[in-house]
Every structure is written in C-alpha cells, then in structure tokens.
Amino acid sequence: MDKIRRNDQFYVFSKSNISAADYQVLSIFYMPIIGPNAFALFSILCNLLNRQTLSSEKYLHTDLESMLNTKLSTIEAARNQLEAIGLLNAYLYNDCFAYELKMPMSPSAFINDGVLGQYLQAAVTEDRFKKIVSLFKISKIDKTGFINVTKNFEDIFPAIQKDGFEPITGLIENGKSANINIKKSNFDFRLFTDSIPEPFLDKKYLTDEIKKKIINLSYVYELDEIEMKDIYLKATNSQSEIDLVKLSRYARDAYKQRMQKSQQTEDEVITHVESKSKPKDPVDYFKSVSPQTLLSDLSGGNVSAADLRIIERLIDELKLDRGVVNVLVAYTVKIKDGMMPSYDYFEKVGNNWKRNQVDTVEMAIDYVKHLNSEYEKVKNSGGSKPYSKSKKDDKPEVKIDWLENYIQSQE
Template sequence: MTVHFQEVVPVDTYSVQCKGMLHEIDHKVLTMLYQPLVGAFAHSLYMTLWCEVNMDRQTQKHQHLMNVTQFSLKDILAGRKKLEAIGLLKTFKKDGDSSREYVYELQLPLSPNAFFTDGFLSIYLFNRLGKAKFTEVRESFYIAQTDVSEYKEVTASFSDVFTSLHPSEMSSKSYAEINENVLPEDVSLHEKDIHGKVVLSESTFDFEAMVNQISSFIVPKEVITPKLKEAIYKLAYIYQLQPMDMSKQIQNVYYSTGEITAESLRKEIQKWYRFEHEEGLPVLALKTQPVPLKALHGMQPQSKEEELIKYFEEVSPYRLLEDYSGTTPSEVDLKLVAYCMIDQNLTPGVTNVLLDYVLSENDMKLAKGLIERIASHWARKKAQTVIEAMTLARDEKRKYKEWQDKKVNSGSYNKGNKKSNVTVPDWLKQDRVSADQTGDANTDTTEDENRKWLESLLNSSK
C-alpha cells in the first residue's frame, strides 16, 4: 500500500479552482446528504477549499492546509480521496524538480432531485441512515406545489415586454464581442444547472406560413424538430425575419449541408443580416487583409513581386476595383466580392489576388462563373495569405499550359484567331523563361493562348 508521504508532503504546493458557485440549497445537500457518506472531516475539508477559492491566492503549501484544519497530512489525503470518489473534487498533479504542484478543482454537488434519483448514492445513504431517517431527510427537501391545472397562465412573454433591436444596434463589432473570443483560455463562466427560460409568444411569427413556403423536395418536414422550432421563433424575432425570409434561410442551410441545427441556422441568418443591414456591399469590400496574415507588414518591398504582395495586403477589394476601372465599382462586382468573402470565407488579400488574376486573364471582365469556381477551389485549399493565393494562381497557370500544349499538339485550335488585349501580370510570369533568354518566345502567341484558356474555362463554367 502507498504511504501518504509518497503522494504528498507538506512542501508540495496546491491551488484551488471551481466552475460554479455554491447556493443555499447546496450547503444543505452537502451537510444532510454528502456528509453522512464522506464523514465530517471530508465535509470540512471541502468547505475549507471553497473558502480558499474566494481568497484570491495563487498557490499555498500543504503545510498551510494542515495548520488551518489542524489535521495531519495523512488525514487530509484520506479526506481528499473521499471527496474525489464521491464526485466533489478533481485533482491534477504536476511533478517538479524539488516538489509537486496540485490543482484541486471543486465540483458542485448534485441537486436534491438528482441525488435521490441517482440509484447509487441514494441507496448508499439509505444504508447509512436507515429507513426512518432517510425518509425524514428526503422529505426535508420537498417543495410544496399548488395544483394549477384549473388556472389560466398569464405569464408575459419576452416579446410582450421587450422590443427588437434596431439594425444600427446590431453592429459587426457586437457580433465579434459576443461570439468570438469572449473568454480567455484560462477562465470559465459560472454555471447553474437549473435556470429560467426565455419564452416568445407564438403570435410574433407565422410559423405555419413559413412551413408552407418550404419545399418538401428540399427540406423534409420531419427536419423541423420542436427544438429547432423554438430557435426559429427566437431568431425570427431578433432579426425581424418574415416567414418567406426564414424559409429561404432554412432551405439554404439544408441544401448546402444536408442537415440543419439551431446553431447552423443562426450562423446563416447572422451572415445574411450582416450583409443586408450593417455590413452592406461597399462596407464589406472596404475591409483589408488582417495584420497577422500580412507577410510584409511594417517592411519595405525589395522586389517588384514584393511590391505587388504589399499592394494586395494593404488595399481593400473595393480600392483594387477602383484602381482597375478608375470609377466606383458596380454593385454586380461588389456582390462577387461579397461572395468570396462571406460564402467562401476568403480573406481580403486572397480576394484581391483572385480579382487581379481574373481581370488580367479575362480582358478586364469579372465572370461570375469563373470567380465562383476559383473562389471555391481556393477556399478548399484553405488559402489565407496573399502569397498562398499567388502560388495557387501560378499553379493554375502551369496546369493550363500543360493542358494547352496537348491541345495545340492535337491541332484542335484555329491558328487564325484574332489577338486579344489580355495583359498578364508580372507575378504570373515568374516561372516563365523570358523571350530574351530563349530568343524564340512570341508575345502574340502567349496572349492568344491566354485568351483560348479563358474561353475554355468560361465555357465550362456556364
């Protein structure tokens, strides 16, 4: 058998943490239900550790715990084991050079209902207390309930009291603060098993009208579960969606994923709302590459290619389109930018490379089919930086060249085609051998090849 000093000695340190707060009923449960099972000292040790959670101390030596409880380390270890065994404590250990560090994570006791329906702890307590005392203790937790079957519920719903938020109050900053990185990694929020539930009046949304507008060929009726129905009411109220709008969002989610949950629907509606109200087309297109994804942030370019990388990283897609046309980008072009950044989740820098690539290769035209095809491909490749996107563009060019050579060799192209005005950007030419080096390259032939490649891509994307 392991002796206690092999597990813990007075100089070993410990810290205490928890994931909730003890409430009045918890104190009664600990004293009346757990104490008969673990004993008075283990119960006292548990309450002592709870007090230390609130003293805001980082670490203590076990000698301190011995002084506070006036028990030996052997007794403290025995009490700790009982708390661990009954589910009131989790212990974590890290071995150091000269001592060990422990983290004691306190667990909340079961609720009275959970304890007496446990099937194990309740039987153990019954054997400890006997039938008469067990019944007396259990009855002390009873809460008298009035029969309300003959009463009419008149509880106010959330929508009866509170008004929905205006679009101006639902900014992108709010979304980020609520849903992204709310908590540091080393903290958690207090939890409570039983809590009130927000209920919305069904009169706030015509659920049947929404169901009637959902195609049964796209979304089977059984997909709309009671839990999803509850989420639909809340989302419709928060985002002020009409039945038709909600039916479209449901069909979009199910069509793209083959299933639908409250969370996936919330994300789809949030994306739609941000696009329609707060982050409209111009605002979205004005975003620039995030600083952590900038390869040349705070650096001076040392080559022509680095100048182009810097440009893609610093300008927004909106500005890039302005630079190309010299005028305000059209709504059609901005919708393609939104598709890249919202639907395919491409970063602004990657979107810039894609726009430059297609404009250069397609006679200054943004073809919807080509944009969508390349954007989805780059999204699957998880391209996030400008350099990654440029590498993918060069790879596309190389693959096309290989395919083109086969076509030319088979004589499938008409050599008399008219020359195009396509200008290929310098960064796409990196892997080519220059005309001065080879002495036999032909610029007209290159541009003709580019045009034919784009024609084939556009035809295949229709």
C-alpha cells in the first residue's frame, strides 16, 4: 500500500526550517549511516519547502527521479532509510503522499543515543569517530565552587491568570528553542552547603555532575536539604571526595527507612496523601508530580525503592526531562497492566522517544495519543499490532484519558 509509483503525487511539510548546524550534523553524523542517496533525498525535500509556510506544492515522484537523476527504486530505498532513522514521517491519502521532515538530533543527543552513536562508530571506525566528535566539542568552563544563583521566571515575573488565553498552534518552530527558566526543583543548594560542617566540605569536589546528582536524588526520593546533607556526609571519604554510587545507595536507604516509619503510621499517611491537591491539567500534573506520588497514583499503594531507582537511572543515564520520564513511566505501566517492567525495557522505550525527539511533556502526551491512535487503526483494520512479537503483546488498549479521569476523581 505504501509502495510508490512514478505518477503518485507528494508534498512536503515541516515544523521548522533546517539550519546550517542541522546540515552539519546531517552530513557528518547521519550520512555515514544512511548514505549519499538518503542524504540527497532529504536535501531535495528540504529545498522544496516554502520557507514561510513550511510546506511545498504537489509534485510527482517522477519529478524526484529527474531532480536526483536516479531510479524510483533507489528513491524508495532512500525514503525508507530516512523514515527508519527518524528524519521523515510518511503519510498516504488517496494516492498522495505527505512527507513530514524531522530535524536532525543535536550532536549531544545523537552521540549519546543508545543506538545511533554505536552505528556511527561502526560505520567510520573508532579513530575517525573520535575525530569527528571533536568537531562538536565546546570548551568547558570551570565553575568549581560556584553556586548557581540565576533567577527563575517566577522569581521576577508576577503570576497572572491563565483564564481566557488559548494556546496558538501552527506556528514555526525554530529547532530547539531555549525555554524560559522555570524552576524544576525547590532544592536550596545554599542551605545544603551551609549545613555541611566546613571540615567536610571541599567545593572543588562539588562539581556540576555531583550537584545535578544531588538535586535528582532529592527529587526522586523526596529528600530535603538536611536529609541530603546527611547522605552526602556518609558518601564522602576522609579527603571529602564524593562516591556517586554510595550517594545513590544511601538515598535509597533513607527512602526505605522513611517508608518503614510510614507503614507504622498508616492512617496519618493516608490523610496526608488525600489532602494533597493535584493539578487538573495533565500537562501540569506530569510537570509537577514527584516520581513517588506518580507511582503511588498508578499502583494505589506503597512505592518500592527499586522502582524509584529505575526512574533515577532514566533521568541520569538517558538524560530525559523529568516530566517526560513521568509520562513515559505512566504510559509504560499502563500498557503493562499496572506492572513495573525492568530498566532494560524502559531504556528501549526511552531511546525510541529520544529518536523521535520527544523532549517536552506536551510532546510526550501527544506522542502517547499518537501511539494509541495508531493502535486503534490497526485494531479496527483487523491487522496485527505494529512491532508485536507475540500474541501476548497484542492486547493493551492505551488511552491517555485515564489520567484525566483519575485527576477528576480527586476533585
């Protein structure tokens, strides 16, 4: 059905214009994997776009044969490669194809992807891989001992009522724009460092990596500055060097101890949980909910430290946004009928989301809706579920409205 013929029409659309930096990533990182034919096809499709409307006129595939000076079978193979690597989405309606161009990943996202970085290294050899990666490296500024005192958006700008304001869709997106600096953590680093006795604090060891790990552990296990101070002291040696493995383990231990105490005062815990007000908007919910609360909402019971460890690793190792991790976990647990799968399973799903450039909560929710829509289409057509490897996998009816219904039930 999706085989192309010479007289089939097509048009191209995109959400953003390709930049010179995108072309550099495309030519140096992508082309060794996809080859010159797919690279040329992507370039031609980009140049057919109207830069203002980000869509093209309708063309025939025989036009592509002429422009690329190649056969239709070569064009189809190149198109399949672009689709597989995440640079193109293809849609078909009444013998007319719509090709949605997707912008290349950033250099960091590409190299740290669980699959693409390895494919590139295999394609160009390890020595060349190191050489071309060095083209994208930036000088690292030593911020040892510095504390980030940058103001957050809500610190400067007053809150306003959202009533009456509707989001405007269909606007040009210029690649990866920098979002305003909305606070993602209430962790007070100054309070944390001030609470550590001076002989045990050597700020040269308090690197950006360590700071980020401390904030993430505080977020995942819901530990305050003083609790993190105690964990920090346990994880340092006599020279004030920090052991990240111990830091993570002691954070889990602190969480386990708190859960044991909570079980002894179960009535108080239930009252506390019920008194928490949840955001009514699913986007706000996923942006603000802690991993512990999310898993508790999904399971209706206590949350194990092992499950929180999975979320900790998703944030640390896949470098996913916290809110996106929340959506990914909620979606995965739902399709697994409430079961929490292993980290390896989450890693595969997470890498797929990264390849599809799902990097905001809004995009994650839209992506889940898209997956559900695709499943419904296959289900209604009587076909088999995409990527299903067994009958066991061909069962879940995934819907995002379960969350909206849940939140409404909390009102």
